[in-house]
Amino acid sequence: MSAVGSKHFGRFLSSPGGRPTIIAGMAKYPIFLELGGRRVVLVGGGAVAVRKADALLEARARLVVMAYKPSDAMTDLCTRHDIELVRDRYAKQYIAQAVLVIAATDDHDVNEQVCRDCQELEILCNVVDEPQLCDFFVPAVVKRGDLQIAIGTEGYCPAYAGHLRKKLEMEFTEEHGRFLAELERVRRDVIEQIPASADRKSLLGKLVDDESFEYFRANGPAAWRERVQAMVTSQA
Numbered sequence: 001m002s003a004v005g006s007k008h009f010g011r012f013l014s015s016p017g018g019r020p021t022i023i024a025g026m027a028k029y030p031i032f033l034e035l036g037g038r039r040v041v042l043v044g045g046g047a048v049a050v051r052k053a054d055a056l057l058e059a060r061a062r063l064v065v066m067a068y069k070p071s072d073a074m075t076d077l078c079t080r081h082d083i084e085l086v087r088d089r090y091a092k093q094y095i096a097q098a099v100l101v102i103a104a105t106d107d108h109d110v111n112e113q114v115c116r117d118c119q120e121l122e123i124l125c126n127v128v129d130e131p132q133l134c135d136f137f138v139p140a141v142v143k144r145g146d147l148q149i150a151i152g153t154e155g156y157c158p159a160y161a162g163h164l165r166k167k168l169e170m171e172f173t174e175e176h177g178r179f180l181a182e183l184e185r186v187r188r189d190v191i192e193q194i195p196a197s198a199d200r201k202s203l204l205g206k207l208v209d210d211e212s213f214e215y216f217r218a219n220g221p222a223a224w225r226e227r228v229q230a231m232v233t234s235q236a
Contacts, residue, residue: 028136028137028152028154030139030150030152032148032150033100035056035059035060035061035099035100036059036060036061037060037061037062038061038062038099039061039062039064039097039098039099040056040061040062040063040064040098040099040100040101040102041064041065041066041094041095041098041100041101041102042056042063042064042065042066042101042102042104043066043067043090043095043101043102043103043104043105043110043111043114044065044066044067044102044103044104044105044128045065045067045068045069045070045071045074045075046071046074046104046105046106047071047073048104048128049065049067049074049104049105050071050073050074050077052102052104052128053065053074053077053078053083054077055138056102057081057083063081063083063084064083064084064086064094064098065078065083065084065085065086066086066088066090066094067085067086067087068087068088068089068090069087070085070087090105090110090113090114092113092117092121095114095117095118095121095123096121098123099123099124100123100124100125100126100136101114101118101123101124101125101126102125102126102127102128103115103125103126103127103128103133104128108130111127111128111130111133112127112133114127115127115133118135124136126138131154131155131156134155137152137153137154137155139151139152139161140152140158140161140162140164140165141165142165142168142169142172144172144173144174144176144177144180145174145176145177145178145180145181146177146180146181146184147172147176147177147180149168149172151164151165151168175216175217176213178221179213179216179217182216182221182224182225183207183208185225186207186225186228186229186232187204187207189228189229189232190203190204190207190232193232194232194235199235203231203232203235206231207228207231212224215227
């Protein structure tokens, strides 16, 4: 499609009456997005939409679900979590003021219209299983406490991202999450007690390395904290 006579919204070219066409070669910027208390609109009411809703609830988004005929599972989820459920056909007016929108319907025309409207309103949009209509992709995630490892494939093969997630889930255990929590506690002590930035950087490098983790795993958090305090005291 030629850009001549077309409107350019975000990463798409859109001609009047035509279909949105992705601009090739767009680089991705990986982020962890804070959604707590922010309006997110989910279009769709089936099984896929329910899974998306669960993930958005975990992120504490202020979720609005739009579904003309929501499934029983979606209706139950919305009731239990006090989610705003709009039982109506998709309309542009419902996505206003949203931080992002996810379209999870089985109707390509609806998904495409959601994409167009988001581009016009400058709202980030994800359309499930249609990467050419996405501003962002939802990665496969390994979560261990506050430790999160995200795997993305540019939307080309989510199954491969899922495969890699399973491999990483075997390597990174709940102990890694507990180790991170302990690191955050001692990091504050290091910052407060060691004035020289070079010394702080050197010590923190030792605290996060594999030897430190193996000591934590073998001896437990109490013994590890004692060891760390001795290291801090020696450099304070």
